[in-house]
Amino acid sequence: MTNKNLRIIPRLDIKGQNLVKGIHLEGFRALGNVNDYIEKYYLEEADEILLNDVVASLYNRNTLFNLIKKITKKIFIPLIAGGGIKSLKDIEFLLSSGADRVFLNSSIIQNPRLLSDAVKYFGSSTIIVSIEAIKSKRKYFCLTNSGREETNLEVNSWIKQVEDMGASEIFLTSVDMDGTGRGFDIKLISQINNLISIPIIISGGYGKTTDIKKILKYKKISAISIGSALHYSSIKNFKYNFNKFDEGNYEFLKSQKKNKFNFTNIKKLRKILDNV
């Protein structure tokens, strides 16, 4: 049995109002207004939408809350939000703004108690643990703060620990593959596939249709989260008013350069899944 029920979840890294995309979670390019992209993916029938605030700690949080409040008036599919969540209060704000589920990373590595508390207060199904994995000397380690800081915590042991503490799902980003389009991190996936019984959303590396076929045999994968390939295929759908943006790296958008990703969209991805 292959896992044909994989959910397709566009991953939107955001910085203020902007959708941004980097490589290895670094060097973020602004790709335009995040609302445009969310609406497009909703109409293409994404299974869920994932918003990752990459600079949550540096910017005013209210931007994210307002963004979620506004967008959830128009889109009626589940919204996963996270990035920089530090407390139960943060979770409460996100949920009351309209997010359905949240993911936690940095703060629970510092204070694992926050994870068990969050599960207790908001229910297991609401709480996802985000793991940003990077390979070093044949082992995978967890990064924190959107890939900015290293830890000596091994993914293999952490993933079991967070399962025991009640996380409903893992959101696993391969930082090595993020933004590269070179395929999902099969080594990482095969390592953890047998370690836990909860489902895993994998992120980082999708580039071409065969990448999906390669991961179908891993039963724990419940969803694929895709950023670059979807975003770069969508850029031309929107008009940009550069005067409106006050900050961010717009060089790429202005240059109208080609990108290396093959054109795709959610309907195309769904077809691949339906036909395997």
Place this chain on the structure above:
Amino acid sequence: MFDVAIINYEMGNLRSILSACEAVGLKATITDNPKIIKKSKSIILPGVGAFNQAIKNIKKKKLFRVILDFYYSKKPVIGICLGMQILFEESEENLNTKGFGIIKGAVREFNYRNKNNVINIGWRKIKVKKFKNTYLDILNNKKFYFIHKFICVPNDKNIILAHSNYLNKKFCAAVKYQNVEAYQFHPEKSGINGIKIYKNLKKKIMI
């Protein structure tokens, strides 16, 4: 006076339900005020989270009786996910806490051999019981968004409007009992097809 009172017992994403109501032109409010609830044309019991916490919060806000009375008034009562489960008598999630008992039956764990922690997350097709001839018929075989660990098992199987399937286990996805309609999935998170359920509620209220 509101078309819909979305009962606020601080569980789950209330705003999405409000947005879905507004999207179809229903005048809705999120409230824990008994007076507003009583005057409303219908109520929605929302919810994500634990069975006992939901009942605890409802009792703390002195809404248990208010909700029960609303049901007795014959006006539409809609339960969603946990809001469906609490309408039953009890749940394996917390055996010490009694539910409303409006629907006879219990809430049970998914219960797979050798599998703990089974949680159904994602879009699944619903199979509508054809002979019921309800508004749900047009939604047969359409996908809806589920996120739950427990399933409702009504004593009277005739009240089941639709089933769904997860890991080859058939379970109850929607029920209709007297003036109560309840869904294990989240209509407000199920795109265009989910919105049709809110449209139906509107039709019912506008009569």
